[in-house]
Amino acid sequence: MKSLIKNLFLRRTLKPPAAVIKGFSDSFHDSINIEWSKTGKVYEALFYEQEIEKIARFDKKGILLEIRTNIAPASLAEPSRSAAFANGEIMNVIEINRENKVFYEVIVRENPVKRILLLLNDQAEILARKVL
Amino acid sequence: MNNDHNGSLRDEEIVAIIVQENKIDLFHILYDRYSKKVRDKCYSLLKNKELAEDAVQNIFERTFEKLKSFKGNSSFSSWLYSITYNYCIDFLRVKNKLHYPDWNNNNEIPEIIDETEEDLTEINYSRLMKIFEMIHPEEKALLLMKYNDELPINQIGKSLRISESAAKMRIKRARARVVFLYRKIYAEAY
Numbered sequence: 312m313k314s315l316i317k318n319l320f321l322r323r324t325l326k327p328p329a330a331v332i333k334g335f336s337d338s339f340h341d342s343i344n345i346e347w348s349k350t351g352k353v354y355e356a357l358f359y360e361q362e363i364e365k366i367a368r369f370d371k372k373g374i375l376l377e378i379r380t381n382i383a384p385a386s387l388a389e390p391s392r393s394a395a396f397a398n399g400e401i402m403n404v405i406e407i408n409r410e411n412k413v414f415y416e417v418i419v420r421e422n423p424v425k426r427i428l429l430l431l432n433d434q435a436e437i438l439a440r441k442v443l
Numbered sequence: 444m445n446n447d448h449n450g451s452l453r454d455e456e457i458v459a460i461i462v463q464e465n466k467i468d469l470f471h472i473l474y475d476r477y478s479k480k481v482r483d484k485c486y487s488l489l490k491n492k493e494l495a496e497d498a499v500q501n502i503f504e505r506t507f508e509k510l511k512s513f514k515g516n517s518s519f520s521s522w523l524y525s526i527t528y529n530y531c532i533d534f535l536r537v538k539n540k541l542h543y544p545d546w547n548n549n550n551e552i553p554e555i556i557d558e559t560e561e562d563l564t565e566i567n568y569s570r571l572m573k574i575f576e577m578i579h580p581e582e583k584a585l586l587l588m589k590y591n592d593e594l595p596i597n598q599i600g601k602s603l604r605i606s607e608s609a610a611k612m613r614i615k616r617a618r619a620r621v622v623f624l625y626r627k628i629y630a631e632a633y
Contacts, residue, residue, distance in 0.1 A: 316571060318590040319618065320563035343557045344619070357611050359619070362555045364612040381612045384544050402544055403609045418605055423536040426604040443604040 327354045327369075334373025339365075377409045379416075390435040391415050398427055398440070418443065454519035462511050470510075474503055477520065481527050487587070488531040488580055502530050517595055525598040528584050532603055535580050546579050547616075555619050556626060566625065574624045582617035589614050 325347040327335075331354045335342075342365075345358040353376065354369045366379040384401040395401050399419030407414040413433040420426045430439040449457070449469055457473060460466050478499055485495040485502070506526055513522055535541050575583050581603060588594045588602060600610040 314593075315587075315591045316566050316568060318593065319571075319586065319621075320566055343555065343559070344615070346615075357615055359555050359615070362552075364615050366608060366611060379608050379612075381609075381616075383548070385548075403605060405606070405608050405612070416606060416608060418609060423540070424533045424604075428606055443601070443606070 325349055325354075328371060328373075330373035331369045331371065332373075334369050334375055335367060338375055338378075339367065377407060380406045380408075382406050387415065387417065391417075391431050391433070394431060394435040394437060395419055395429055398429060398437075399425075402426065414438070455515055458510055458513055458515075458519055462513075467507075470503075470507055473506075473519070473523075477523055478503070480520075481523065484524065484527050484587070485531055488528075488535065488584060494534075498527075498530060498534065502527050505530065517598060521592065521594050521598060524588070524592050525594055525602045528588055528602040529604075532581060532584055539580075541580060543579060543581050550579075550620075552616070552620050552623050554623060556622050558622060561622065561626070563622070567629070570625065570629050571621070574621050574628070577624055578617060578620055582613065582620065585610065585614045586617050586621065 324345070327347050327349070335345075335356055339356075339358070339360055342356075342358045342360045345356050348355050348357070352371060354371070356365075356367045356369075358365055358367070364381040366377075367375060368377045369375055382404045384404050387395065387401060387404045392401070395404075395415070395417040396419070399421040401417060402420050403418040405416040407416060415429075415431045415433075417429045417431060418426055419429060426443040428439075428441045428443050429437055431437055449460075449472060452460070452472075454473060454476070457469050461469050481502055482495055482499045485498040486492065489495050489498060502523075506523055509526070513519065532541075575586070578586075584603065585599065588599045589596075594602075596607050596610055599614070600607045603610065603613075605613070
């Protein structure tokens with residue numbers, strides 16, 4: 312437990328290249344509490360914008376590859392809502408914007424200890440289904 | 444190999460010997476090394492000594508059954524702790540009917556504080572633990588996994604049966620909630 316405070320509050324975040332910082336600043340003007348990480352060649356910012364959690368991914372040139380936005384389960388619009396609900400109670404929804412296409416990553420629960428991850432497109436088609 | 448020698452082996456070496464040579468009696472070394480830490484984690488979430496003790500037995504049974512699936516991609520302790528958190532959260536989801544979306548709806552964070560404008564270096568540990576008791580057990584588990592046990596995000600997601608993106612965002616929110624509550628309740632500390 313000794314390291315908890317240090318890890319929780321000491322801001323250890325990657326410093327991405329200037330092009331990536333610029334790409335981020337150009338796209339997100341009201342962001343706060345930005346945490347950077349890098350997986351492979353992709354830079355990822357986890358942050359708040361207008362009190363909503365978001366993840367934005369960039370290549371090394373600062374090109375925005377993808378935005379993930381946390382949305383309230385009740386806010387998932389029809390017909391995606393019904394398509395997801397047919398698999399269980401909706402517990403978590405993340406909207407994914409990638410290459411001008413919208414997808415939804417939805418977690419539903421079949422029972423208290425069984426959760427399923429669904430990937431839907433904006434036509435409410437289920438593209439992937441995985442038990443978590 | 445004698446017991447003295449076995450006692451100096453790394454966790455992952457012990458697992459390999461148990462799995463490859465079927466020396467199941469060596470499992471007690473892992474139990475001796477980690478049962479107290481597992482018990483403490485269980486108690487911090489279950490808040491009941493008897494339940495925590497039962498949980499320890501069940502978690503080590505589950506761990507033993509899964510040993511062959513341990514690939515060594517993370518340390519044995521990380522793997523064991525992710526099983527521990529998964530067991531405790533599943534237990535609470537059933538017993539206490541935990542429902543995070545409902546709780547989160549009813550406990551909206553009034554303000555996301557810009558942490559760059561806060562001095563967070565003077566946080567007091569016992570006060571922080573009091574705040575941890577005020578948040579949802581799933582948020583508490585997420586923060587402990589990430590910042591105390593430093594588990595990788597994929598294991599954190601598996602423990603709570605959520606995706607990696609959902610795990611990252613929930614950790615972010617849990618942290619924002621802790622900062623908000625700490626400032627609200629212990630404003631004079633700033």
